Amino acid sequence: MKLKKLALGLLTAVSALALAACGSSAEKTDSLTAIQEKGKLVVAVSPDYAPFEFRALVDGKDTVVGSDIDLAQAIADELGVELEISTMNFDNVLASVQNGKADIAISGLSYTEDRAKAYDFSESYYTTENAILVAADKADSYKSLDDFSGKNVGVLKGSIEETLSKEQLKGANVVALPVMGDAISQLKAGQLDAVVLEAPVGAGYVAQNKDIVMSELALTVSEGDAKVIAMPKNSPELKAAIDKVVVKLVEDGTYKEYISKAAELTGSAIE
Incomplete structure (x- = not known):
């Protein structure tokens, strides 16, 4: 009887260890594996940030386009999966990666140390340039940043x-x-006096709206501040695969070509 109880006890212990090992293995499964198994890369974007991501009429259809969308497609191609673009407000983009609704986020995101505590980030693909938009008839009113007080x-x-x-x-x-x-819209209506945004994004809005201009002033951007791709924390295999694409597209000038192509589409942007 004692031997039977001992055997049952050992069996229970072994089973518990096996379950723990399985759980540990599942937790360590890299995001890359999950993406390839489902055959689809879901990318979170906020499509109101031309030329990075925005809506435009392409062949008469409302389409999400932009240099970041081309980048997302290049990554999906490298992974051998289909691309699915998930659109949302910018303040939900990172959260969608954290809660598993999206695999990665490519939406003009900048790297910060605080964000890096919760997400893995790719190598940078674009160096941040800052701009301040103001009403064209009030541009001369701003000689220094103090004038925005x-x-x-x-x-x-x-x-x-x-x-x-x-x-x-x-x-x-x-x-x-x-x-x-x-x-x-609020800047044009006089409800806002200025709008601070990325320089390429600002250039797109200025090109479409003659009543706003880019100020000669700009905010100071930290050295090394650049656009990156966000993914779940502890995703080394996914990061390696994405970095391979990013580095290639930056070094051979392809990402700049994506921006130029997107700039041509801003004239058909849907507001």
């Missing part, structure tokens, strides 16, 4: 520009909006 300054909620504006535009009322198009 007491002004309403729009930014994209959750963006690096929101942080930079709060740090550098002393006395300004920084208004964080979920959609960049809303910020531009």
Whole structure:
């Protein structure tokens, strides 16, 4: 009887160890494996940030386009899977990766140390350039950043520009909006005095709106601040696969070609 109890006890212990090992193995499964098994790469984007990601009429169809979309397609091709673009407001982009609704996020994201605590990031694919948009008839009113004190300054909620504006535009009322198009509309209507955003994005809006211009002023961007791709924390295999694509596209100039191609489409952008 004692031997039977001992055998049962050993069996229970072995089973527990086996389950623990299986659980540990599952936790260590890299995101790359899951993506390839389902045959699809789901990419979170906020399509209101031309030329990186935006909506445009292509052959009469409402289509999400941009240099980041081309980058996403290149990554999907490298992984041998289909690409699925998941659109949302910018402040939900990172959260969608964390909660598993998207595999990665490519949406003009900037690297920060705080973000790196919760996500893995790719090698950078574009160095950040900052711009401030103002009404064309008031451009001469801004000679220094101090002139924005007491002004309403729009930014994209959750963006690096929101942080930079709060740090550098002393006395300004920084208004964080979920959609960049809303910020531009409010600038045109006089509800905002300025909008802080990426320079290529600003250039696209200026090209479509003659009543706004790019100020000669800009915020100071930290050295090394650049656009990166976000993915779940502890995804070394996925990161290695993505970095392979990013490095190639940057070094051979292909990503710059993506930006040039996207810039040509901004004239058909859907607001």
